[in-house]
Amino acid sequence: MSTIKMRSKESNGVVTVKALIKHPMETGQRKNKKTGDLIPAHYIQEVHGKANNKDIITIHWGPAVSKNPYLTFKYKGSKGDNVQISWVDNQGNRDTNTGKVK
């Protein structure tokens, strides 16, 4: 199952995209309570939003973005558009998901 849950809705020519990504977003500054060791940084650095294969938004995230990040953005579009969201984290993991605008 994709790590990205998304929903897109059109109203008056503007599409609102909402997405929830499953990711630990570790800052690299937290310690493991039992061992006292630092938990290595693990967070999403880039998110790309596209509609019908055209770039809408490019996002750079730092470790200050919350665990399981939530994201909304808007663009000029219409019902039936194919919206694609993809992310890459600092360890090279990545995921992509697509959905249709309602």
Added chain:
Amino acid sequence: MKRRNFIKNSILFAGALAVAPAAILSNHAYAAWPKKSFDIKDLADSVKSVYGHNNLEESSKVKLKAPSIAENGAIVPINVSTTLDNVESIMIFVENNPQPLSSGYQLTNLAEPSIGTRLKMGKTSNVMAAVKSGDKVYTSTQEVKVTIGGCGG
């Protein structure tokens, strides 16, 4: 095949990070992740590393929606929108976080200048939304009081 692509992509990605860490965030839609800007610990330096200058202009056209009191610093909802035209990017700075630059959003001309996210805040701080429109950077700042920090482990 998949694995090969993955390796190729991660090498490309690592290469891009190594070559252009100082790339200014707001110049290109696909600029590499700006490690330098995300590492800076001082707000003024952070702003300067993103825009190349510190000439910010407070504007009522930048709408920052943030809670005045955040009960949980691990999840502080932030929304930024603006009525300004030709918006290139939106940046969110949290002054008292270990690194003030929290996130940056580069918009193409298809995008509407309105974004939302959730941030971690270690303690009470000013949150500043900065919108780049043309050559100027417009800001709106609001204090968010944090009762439980988001960086504790």
